[in-house]
Every structure is written in C-alpha cells, then in structure tokens.
Amino acid sequence: MDDDHFKFSNAVIGLPVFFVLFLWIVYWFQIRFDFDFYQNGIYPRDFSGLQGVVFSPFIHENLGHLYNNSIPLLVLLAALQFFYPKQSIAVIGYGIIFSGLITWVIGRENYHIGASGLIYVLVSFIFFKGIQTGYYRLVALSFSVVLLYGGMIWYVFPEVDSTISWEGHLAGFITGFVLTLFYKTPDYAKPIVYDWQKPDFNPQDDAFMKHFDEAGNFVNTEVEEEIENLSTYFNSDVQVNYTIRKTDKNDEML
Secondary structure, three states: OOHHHOOOOHHHHHHHHHHHHHHHHHHHHHHHOOOOHHHHOEOOOOHHHHHHHHHHHHOOOOHHHHHHHHHHHHHHHHHHHHHOOOOHHHHHHHHHHHHHHHHHHHOOOOOEOOOHHHHHHHHHHHHHHHHHHOOHHHHHHHHHHHHHHHHHHHHHOOOOOOOOOHHHHHHHHHHHHHHHHHOOOOHHHOOOOOHHHOOOOOHHHOOOHHHEOOOOOEOOHHHHHHHHHHHHHHOOOOOOOOOOOOOOOOOOOO
C-alpha cells in the first residue's frame, strides 16, 4: 500500500468534532429550557417508540452520560474517517438506523437513549473490518481498538449492569459486524496480484520470464540467438575469396 492513500483531511477532525458538538448542543437545550427529550428515545415494540431509532443517539440522561460517550466518539469517528473515508458516512447512518431497530425489537419496555449504541457499531466495524482485510495497518488499528475499548464487550450482557441498555450495546455490536460484510475492502488494502500469479499467465509472453527455463534456470536467450546466427552463417555455403597482393617497398601506399 502506498502512503498516499492516507491523506489527512479536514473531515478527520471536522466530522467527530461537529457530531459531538451537536450532542452537547442538544443537551444544553434540554437543561436550559427543561425539555423532556427522554420520551423521544427508543421504546421497544411500540409504534411511537420508533422515533427513537433516529433521535435516541442524540439524547443523554445527564452530564456524566454525555461525557462518557463524547470521548470514545471523538476517537472512533476520527479513526473511521481517516482509514475508511468512503464508508464513514454510510457506517454512521446505517449504524444508527439498524442498531436502533434491533434495540426496538429486543429491548426492555423502557426508554433507551444515548450514543453508546453507535459507539459499539464503530468499535465492531473497525475491529472486524481490519481483521478481515489482513492488511497490517488496519489490523494494527483493530488491535488498538481492542486495547482501548476491549472491556466494553462485557456490557453487551444483561448480568453486568441492569441499569444500562445492554440491548443497545448488543444491537450496535451486531450491526457493526454485519456492515463489514456489506462494504468491500478498501482498494489500498487489497493484496497485489502480479501477472505471473494469474492462472492464464504464459511465461513465454513475458519479457522477463522468458529468460528462465521450466526448471527455473537462467537462460540468456539473446546470446543463444547470436550464437545460433553465427553458427548458421559459418556453416553456410557462402564462398569467401581472399586476395594477396605483393608490393615493393617503394610502392606508394594508397
């Protein structure tokens, strides 16, 4: 892979900053004007609760809840935009929608709010996609995500903490993995297939490979052709006449 594929852009900083800033603005409106946004969260298996599929990631219970989600979002969104710029918007959009729908189906009959479902989408997508590509930089990114947020895996189980929406976490984790199956590997991470690795490759058509025989020994075909041409020439029936001329010392050299 060429380093030119990793070009820093304003979106690497702008996307996570604006997303997180919007979360803080929503929370400011909530406490400043005493808005009750909780009822706009996901309420499972209730038709009115479907609105939370879109709204719930932007609603938080308190300042601690918002802060704990803001830091991972800044890190993970920046990593997603930098390493997967063509897939980032789709992963965020579909991640919010499908993780919300799964939560609506499997969740308890309570309001589910917060951006933690999206965080699990990002962790899952970045980890599994990097492993699937096998490309060393993306694999390293996957292990970095595990190092930073690997402990989050325990919060997809109900026994850990019944006060959190483990259903939203599980839905986000599943959604992130499924998205890796639908989005192709970035071109820069695909292994290079050389002509000689292709099944229809013919060594005689390659300018370099024709210098090797079937056993892999080097054969200088140009030298062999010259020798063959000379051999043909000297074995031909061409008659060559030589003339010897005797001259005196006083003869002038012309």
